Amino acid sequence: MAKKNANLSPSFEQLYTELETTIETLEAGNLSLDEALALYARGIELAKQCNAMLDQAELRIQELAPTANTLEDDSDLELLDGDQAE
């Protein structure tokens, strides 16, 4: 699923998907040795990052104030704005 927040650090999905395509490319062959070794290094790095994300993850739960749908509740807007900060 494409994410709009491409400017933020990559999502787990992006890393995991890139890892899968890296492996497929590497396994398909037809690469120079330099390319293959670069893909290998990238793949190992991606796997490391994925594991680290799982290790460090902590579930965040936020309650939306009941008035949020009127778009008048400041605290709620702040909460959403904070997440969308560019």
Added chain:
Amino acid sequence: MQFSLFTSTILRVGELTAHLRRVVESDDLLADVWVQGEVSNANRYASGHFYFSLKDADAAMRCVMWKGQVARLPRLPREGEAVYAHGHVSVYDARGEVQLYVDEMELLGAGALWQEFEQLKQRLAAEGLFDETRKRALPKFPQRIGVVTSPTGAVLQDIRHILERRYPLPQVFLAATQVQGADAPPQIVAALQRVQQVPDLDVIILARGGGSIEDLWAFNDERVARAMVASRVPVVCGVGHETDFTIADFCADLRAPTPTAAAQFCTPDQNELRANLLLYEQRLQRASREHLLDARRRLIQDIHALHRASPQTQIAQRRQRLDELTRDAMRHLRPRLERQRAALAGAQRQLDTLNPLATLGRGYAIVLRDHAVITDPAQVEPNDLLHIRVRDGAFNARVE
């Protein structure tokens, strides 16, 4: 008001319930009565006895049907099903509850609630709200999960625990709502709309713990159904109930049997992901090792090719070619040589027949003087030294 120990009778609870039971049981109507109502809160215990409520719009009565009578029913009544029940009313002392002890029951099929439910279901189905084709796939790796449920109670905690265990990466946004009672449907609708205002929301879990069909009735509400269908992100419905489906189950992009299951369906399992990552690392290693071996094979081939192209090899090649050419030349030359040799032999033989010396073989001699052949006696004088040649040699002689 003053109690007097001597003028008033003070009953123990047991005495009160026993008295109540006697009063109830002495009533002729209550001893043999038919009651019409809808079955609710039905529970069949391991003992085989069947506990339920009979209810209509404004009243309810606890009922029990013993195992032996239950066995005579064609089937157990469904939740909400209308029945005629026959039995006697008595008091269950342990709780002081008036109960109908049912010994016979006629199942009338769908009750009023049930009929309402069936009609709504058919109408929404005809509109296409339940169509599989409009159901959306859930994201594999949700980053933002909306949860619409009661903020109190176990459901939210159950969902939290599952997410923490399986996949703690996403942000969870709770839109709290009542999930039971007359206010619940509009609140659920509002909560669904509220949670959709979270940017980049991936999926919504609409959840409630188990309960009787009345408790779950908000999930059979048309407004809730339409709000689910209108959601811009997939909705997973996790309403805890074992047998029957609610309208919300049919409308959901995915139906889960419990809130816990709903949270499971929405997320990958990090144990699986970790196992996959391990496999992926192994595949990376294997594939890169293949590439290294391949490169080495290519290198060896290159060395062979280089070897083949070296001057030494060229010289060896040409030397061999020269040998071959020489051999070819010899092969072509030999017949001609043979022919010439044969011709030479023929000429030799001819020469032999013409050789004057050959005449000597027959006993003739050649007489020479000073290398000149003597053919006339007049050519010699006495005492001339002559050279005589015969077949096997030569000798000298003097003329007399």
